[in-house]
Amino acid sequence: MAEIRLEIPPRLDYLAVVRLVVATAAALDPPLPESRLDDLRLAVTEACSNAIKAHRPEAVADPVIITCALEDDRFEVSIRDRGPGFDPDALRQLPDATDPKRLQHESGLGIPLIKVLTDDVTFEPAGDGTIVSMTLKRPPAPPI
Amino acid sequence: MAEIRLEIPPRLDYLAVVRLVVATAAALDPPLPESRLDDLRLAVTEACSNAIKAHRPEAVADPVIITCALEDDRFEVSIRDRGPGFDPDALRQLPDATDPKRLQHESGLGIPLIKVLTDDVTFEPAGDGTIVSMTLKRPPAPPI
Amino acid sequence: MELEIPDTDTDGWTVIAASGEIDVATAPELREQLTSLIADDHRQLVVDLEDVDFIDSTGLGVLVGAVRRARAADGDLRLVCTNSRLLKVFDVTGLGDVFTIATSVDDAVSAPATER
Amino acid sequence: MELEIPDTDTDGWTVIAASGEIDVATAPELREQLTSLIADDHRQLVVDLEDVDFIDSTGLGVLVGAVRRARAADGDLRLVCTNSRLLKVFDVTGLGDVFTIATSVDDAVSAPATER
Numbered sequence: 384m385a386e387i388r389l390e391i392p393p394r395l396d397y398l399a400v401v402r403l404v405v406a407t408a409a410a411l412d413p414p415l416p417e418s419r420l421d422d423l424r425l426a427v428t429e430a431c432s433n434a435i436k437a438h439r440p441e442a443v444a445d446p447v448i449i450t451c452a453l454e455d456d457r458f459e460v461s462i463r464d465r466g467p468g469f470d471p472d473a474l475r476q477l478p479d480a481t482d483p484k485r486l487q488h489e490s491g492l493g494i495p496l497i498k499v500l501t502d503d504v505t506f507e508p509a510g511d512g513t514i515v516s517m518t519l520k521r522p523p524a525p526p527i
Numbered sequence: 528m529a530e531i532r533l534e535i536p537p538r539l540d541y542l543a544v545v546r547l548v549v550a551t552a553a554a555l556d557p558p559l560p561e562s563r564l565d566d567l568r569l570a571v572t573e574a575c576s577n578a579i580k581a582h583r584p585e586a587v588a589d590p591v592i593i594t595c596a597l598e599d600d601r602f603e604v605s606i607r608d609r610g611p612g613f614d615p616d617a618l619r620q621l622p623d624a625t626d627p628k629r630l631q632h633e634s635g636l637g638i639p640l641i642k643v644l645t646d647d648v649t650f651e652p653a654g655d656g657t658i659v660s661m662t663l664k665r666p667p668a669p670p671i
Numbered sequence: 672m673e674l675e676i677p678d679t680d681t682d683g684w685t686v687i688a689a690s691g692e693i694d695v696a697t698a699p700e701l702r703e704q705l706t707s708l709i710a711d712d713h714r715q716l717v718v719d720l721e722d723v724d725f726i727d728s729t730g731l732g733v734l735v736g737a738v739r740r741a742r743a744a745d746g747d748l749r750l751v752c753t754n755s756r757l758l759k760v761f762d763v764t765g766l767g768d769v770f771t772i773a774t775s776v777d778d779a780v781s782a783p784a785t786e787r
Numbered sequence: 788m789e790l791e792i793p794d795t796d797t798d799g800w801t802v803i804a805a806s807g808e809i810d811v812a813t814a815p816e817l818r819e820q821l822t823s824l825i826a827d828d829h830r831q832l833v834v835d836l837e838d839v840d841f842i843d844s845t846g847l848g849v850l851v852g853a854v855r856r857a858r859a860a861d862g863d864l865r866l867v868c869t870n871s872r873l874l875k876v877f878d879v880t881g882l883g884d885v886f887t888i889a890t891s892v893d894d895a896v897s898a899p900a901t902e903r
């Protein structure tokens with residue numbers, strides 16, 4: 384098992400760096416397929432932008448920490464912030480796309496996206512913040 | 528001042544990740560000019576591949592740690608390994624390019640390259656390893 | 672992200688061609704452009720996403736807000752997109768059902784007005 | 788890094804077209820190819836670097852070792868390179884004086900033999 388760890392200042396202009404690092408790490412042998420790399424880039428962007436925004440109200444300067452674990456059968460990435468924490472089960476649901484009220488909502492898509500794009504996600508309170516851990520399974524190696 | 532920290536396993540196939548991260552960080556506002564980004568990519572590759580190779584003899588599993596400090600007037604990157612250390616002043620000099628003996632040497636270009644490509648470099652023993660710190664100055668902002 | 676807005680409209684539609692990555696860091700610029708276009712009575716908008724290779728939820732939210740304002744003013748906001756990467760995001764969020772998504776600017780402006 | 792070696796020689800020169808990044812992780816493959824070509828009596832080699840966007844000291848070392856072996860066998864190893872990024876690296880290391888660096892494969896094979 385190999386691990387890559389990245390610490391960034393809680394600033395939104397660093398998201399492009401995070402996307403690059405995580406996607407490059409996931410493309411290492413055995414690589415995730417290209418379409419899963421897209422899923423990963425977006426899921427990580429969403430989790431990381433939430434983490435960065437969570438630092439804001441209290442102006443926390445501590446870094447956001449991104450850890451990638453490269454396992455043979457899966458790619459795991461976790462994002463740790465020092466924000467106020469939140470209850471993911473208490474989030475309002477967005478109206479259906481066919482409901483005219485849907486257009487009232489310009490936000491709230493991040494966590495639903497993370498849930499559909501990853502194979503598993505957990506939200507853990509971490510004392511002084513939150514750890515969001517996402518897993519993408521690698522396709523099984525072809526039989527020899 | 529913003530800081531980005533990256534930890535990688537001491538494996539040569541991670542060098543491409545390091546190049547990407549460091550160059551992306553250095554391209555953030557105010558960006559290093561494109562030709563200096565090339566200098567940085569190469570200098571970081573050389574320092575990092577030395578760091579990774581230094582981990583080998585002792586099969587150290589500890590990560591190589593890359594830290595970027597983004598200052599207004601300069602970009603600093605330091606690479607910390609847990610290798611046996613070395614004396615940079617004791618390295619043999621390569622023969623001149625016009626000397627036929629030059630062709631006997633297939634290695635030994637890394638540190639000379641780092642020296643010409645960066646504005647400053649220091650090699651510090653760090654207890655159980657080495658910290659190589661490189662600085663590239665940013666061009667002064669144009670007068671307003 | 673870069674935005675390009677030609678001086679002349681296409682059949683009464685104003686085309687905004689975006690390129691690069693639309694994320695939480697860059698989406699505010701798109702929001703500002705769309706908001707001021709609608710405020711200036713450009714109610715028929717086409718956002719061309721052909722050169723966009725990434726969009727996040729903030730970018731999607733900007734498009735949702737703009738289509739709402741455009742439709743409230745009896746206009747519309749239509750998209751040009753053939754990139755499967757982006758189409759997947761519209762698909763999984765259900766937003767593919769909210770927008771008219773065409774394969775070219777010409778198709779976007781000539782698409783039938785849909786009952787909403 | 789990718790390597791491509793056409794089946795047929797150009798005027799007695801074997802051309803190896805490399806692309807991508809030649810670094811310490813990928814250079815061993817280039818070393819192997821060049822070593823076995825020279826061992827198989829291909830002593831006149833052109834390494835085409837036109838599609839290479841990065842080379843590190845290990846990659847340079849591989850070229851130095853190969854040119855030494857080629858010249859020892861009365862052959863040569865010449866380079867094709869116009870990328871200023873790479874040319875700078877040959878320049879600052881002095882290796883620009885070791886190799887014949889041409890702007891095309893044709894120029895590389897027709898360059899005069901240099902006295903070394």
Ligand SMILES: Nc1ncnc2c1ncn2[C@@H]1O[C@H](COP(=O)(O)OP(=O)(O)O)[C@@H](O)[C@H]1O
Nearest residue numbers: 433434437466468469490491492493494495513
């Ligand atoms: N890491 C986090 N720390 C604190 N609150 C969070 C975090 N992630 C998400 N949230 C909360 O959950 C809400 C919903 O998040 P999300 O679905 O990504 O949509 P959006 O970010 O657009 O509001 C956020 O507005 C925020 O209040």
Ligand SMILES: Nc1ncnc2c1ncn2[C@@H]1O[C@H](COP(=O)(O)OP(=O)(O)O)[C@@H](O)[C@H]1O
Nearest residue numbers: 577578581610612613634635636637638639657
């Ligand atoms: N971080 C390091 N830790 C230990 N030894 C090092 C380190 N960096 C360089 N060295 C030593 O210095 C030598 C010269 O390095 P360099 O100029 O990069 O050339 P090369 O890596 O091709 O030998 C290396 O062979 C190694 O012995």
